[in-house]
Amino acid sequence: MTGNTQELERQAIALIQRVRWLDGTVEGFKSDWHFATGLGNPHPVENGFLWHPTLGVPYLPGSSVKGLVRAWVEHWDDSLTPDAKTARCRDWFGTEVKSDVPEQTGQLIFFDALPMERVTLVQDVMTPHYGDWYEKGSKIKTTGDIEHAPADWHDPVPVPFLVIKNAHWLFAIAPRNPENAAAATEAMQALQQALEWLGAGAKTAVGYGRMVAEKDEEPVKALREKTVKVSASAEQQRIVAIEKLITPANQGRGRGHDLYQKTGQIIQEAANWPAEDRTQLRNVA
Secondary structure (H helix, E strand, C coil): CECCHHHHHHHHHHHHHHHHHCCCEEEEEEECCEECCCCCCCCCCCCCCCECCCCCCECECHHHHHHHHHHHHHHHCCCCCHHHHHHHHHHHHECCCCCCCCCCECCEEECCEEECCCEEEEEEEECCCCHHHHHHHHHCCCCCCCCCCCCCCCCCCCEEEEEEECCEEEEEEEECCHHHHHHHHHHHHHHHHHHHHCCCCCCHHHCCCCEEECCCCCCHHHHHHHHHHHHHHHHHHHHHHHHHHCCHHHCCCCCHHHHHHHHHHHHHHHHHCCHHHHHHHHHHC
């Protein structure tokens, strides 16, 4: 197994808090078999692997998550008409090339998908039988070229590589502007379908990278509970501070101006708080 449990938990909580501030959505997914990422990266043994630069664990870059959702919208989502697909791609992902349509940035931010706990690495192996055919098949000029033809007399060549087994992943999507929060929710639904039907990462054609949502299962449930407790140390503590300020003991003679200043300062800070915390603050103040 690889990864630091405490650091992964800290990063997951920070991600949930960050996306919450942006009115985005975060969901947990579990891979139902193997998952491979970065096999095409340069490596001395030819099969690379993608490691997070600071956490030292496998991960799926946000660009790959974005590409997966786009592939689902463009080619697989039968609920959309061609015009609706074009409009959704433009709105969610932005324009790709200069044309008569003004260039625009996509409405959504796709975050890196990180494991929520230590991951188990195992060795898998592929055994290509027709290496010469895959490499030089297009150059065969005659039917008598038996060295490159795909035939049963060739020996398989075992190629080992690393995969992740049955891991729990945290995916996050946020809107660039609060008014696009509904788009982030729809994009997460599209991501869920893409992970179930297409898979993420490498070798999806043979079943790698398929994932299912686990909203109310461990470790997602425990992680959300910890996030609530950590969040309370910021917004909720400020609310408690106001409650203390407005108690009768603090409203004595000569304290009115001080109370007004401190309460106003906290209310001003609350402008960017999550909606539920702002509501609670209004009820208190």
